[in-house]
Amino acid sequence: MSLRCAIFMLVLLGPVIHHAVAEPPRDVLDTLRAGHPRLFVLDDELPRIRQAIRDQPLAERWLATLQDKAEAMLDEPPVEHVFATVRPRLLDKSRLALKRISTLAGLYRLSGDKRFAERARKEMLAVAAFEDWGPRYFLDIAEMTTAVAIGYDWLFDELSDDDRAVIRTAIIEKGLKQSLPLYDRQKGWPMVSHNWNQVCNGGMTIGALAIADEEPALAAKIITAGRDSIVRAMRTFAPDGGWPEGPGYWNYATRYNVFYLAAIEPALGTDFDLKKMPGFAQTGLFRIYNTTPTGRQFNYADGHDYTNPAAQMFWFARTFNQPICAGYERDLAEHRPSIFHLLWFDERGRSPRDDDLPLSAVYHNIDVAFLRSAWNDPDAVFIGFKGGDNAANHSHLDLGTFVLDALGHRWALDLGPDDYGLPGYFGKQRYSYYRTSTRSHNTITLDGANQNRRAAAPLIAFETSPQRSFAIADLTEAYAPKVTSARRGMALLNRQQVLVQDELDIKSPAALRWNFMTEAGIELDGATATLSHGDVKLTARILSPADARFEVLSAAAPAQERQQPQVRNLSISLPAAAGKIRIVVVLTPGGDGADPPAIQPLDTWSKQ
Incomplete structure (x- = not known):
């Protein structure tokens, strides 16, 4: 039998x-x-x-x-x-x-x-x-x-x-x-x-x-x-x-x-x-928001972008009457169950779309925001964007970084952790390694330096609507004392275009580099870059400064570190300058058919 x-x-x-x-x-x-x-x-x-x-x-x-x-x-x-x-x-x-x-x-x-x-x-x-x-x-x-x-x-x-x-x-x-x-x-x-x-x-x-x-x-x-x-x-x-x-x-x-x-x-x-205890009943939803339309993760800190099963989602579903957690986990763990998936099994639950879960969310305790165009659509646009705290356990020096998924592909990626066995990886040498440093993340470097190790970057604004969802991070501590202020805004416009806008007030001349790590193919045309995964395209266009141009840089790490030969850095380099600087880049999945948005100061985003 x-x-x-x-x-x-x-x-x-x-x-x-x-x-x-x-x-x-x-x-x-x-x-x-x-x-x-x-x-x-x-x-x-x-x-x-x-x-x-x-x-x-x-x-x-x-x-x-x-x-x-x-x-x-x-x-x-x-x-x-x-x-x-x-x-x-x-x-x-x-x-x-x-x-x-x-x-x-x-x-x-x-x-x-x-x-x-x-x-x-x-x-x-x-x-x-x-x-x-x-x-x-x-x-x-x-x-x-x-x-x-x-x-x-x-x-x-x-x-x-x-x-x-x-x-x-x-x-x-x-x-x-x-x-x-x-x-x-x-x-x-x-x-x-x-x-x-x-x-x-x-x-x-x-x-x-x-x-x-x-x-x-x-x-x-x-x-x-x-x-x-x-x-x-x-x-x-x-x-x-x-x-x-x-x-x-x-x-x-x-x-x-x-x-x-x-x-x-x-x-x-x-x-x-x-x-x-506050927040614990909601943490199962955090996992759902952090999962992209393609089933990957926004893998900040020492995180990988793949998603592993989590039988505790069934426990959350039963304990806090959140069937959506059970529905999510059944889909994810279909071929990789543990014994606890069976012992805590919950047959209830529908998709986030069917449960009317809001498309975008902000988590103030960690200063991370998620913006998306749809649930249950593998081609949907997804942005994971973080401020956060560089002193957090397992953190990288990555305040202001983001990942971008659209049309079934990841366009802006996080490289993830390096080998935990590297000398001093959890000690004084940690941020000397490429993958944990600022320069390997989708954020800004000044004079090629790391962000401040003890800096925090609060999300100072978050709004969501069908026409415009956005979050703004205050990055001033990350680049102090070189700046008077530094902020980054991430916006999803009409559930189609992605806007990345940086505004800095630099005290004394500093060379600035804007980074975008990608595995996509890249074709450059001055202020425009066409990225491709096979026949699927995404267009990046610099709206400001007017004279800025894209370039493609290597993402190679030193020989003893983990390599990523398929990754390149779509970058913008600005010569050393002081004063107020604004960088605006619009990313359009599917090509360049949509009109670019008008540039509006970050201070006015909440007033629109």
């Missing part, structure tokens, strides 16, 4: 448990759910999941996909304690263990196939025997603790007493106790507000909940410390749900933030009111 048939025969009537939200008890373990499983998904919820698999063709296909992966895992050797070659860490092994254990244990819970439980047991015992879980980088420990804690909790009744003792000891000694010096001294990741906070607090709390009945004092200490610490990271979502580290780290941070919440609520009967 197939696994799918077995699951269909196991469909049972039963209520879906809705976990009540309560105030934190005097002792965090007073309300600990007895027995196992207690993390993420309770046994009472399995009938709903089996019913969804029976009723929903996509859920059935996902089950088949995960079953195939699990069958392959049966013959694979367990992970080994082997460090990565470039950076001495175990993170890839931790993630592989998490993928295997959660998939195998989750499918066992759905089907009762003991082969999967036994293979997950072997994986847990193998990593429990490691000499350590990578103490140099706590992310390695956190993700391995998550992996083993899930297996311990979900397979508790399938493990022998000896197995439980070995696995529990590993969780405690190689996972939980490694966090105590940091919690006690209030140093390192417990004090930061970026992804490390959510991943490490999430991993430690999940581990503590798994063994809380056997080691209550240790578990209570870690759960309390984690609760107090994760608030720092969750404040970053306020007020509207944006994330400063880019889309890839949004996925990582929210995955573990949701893991944390999805673990404490069934285990303790409370979420400590964390779901009510």
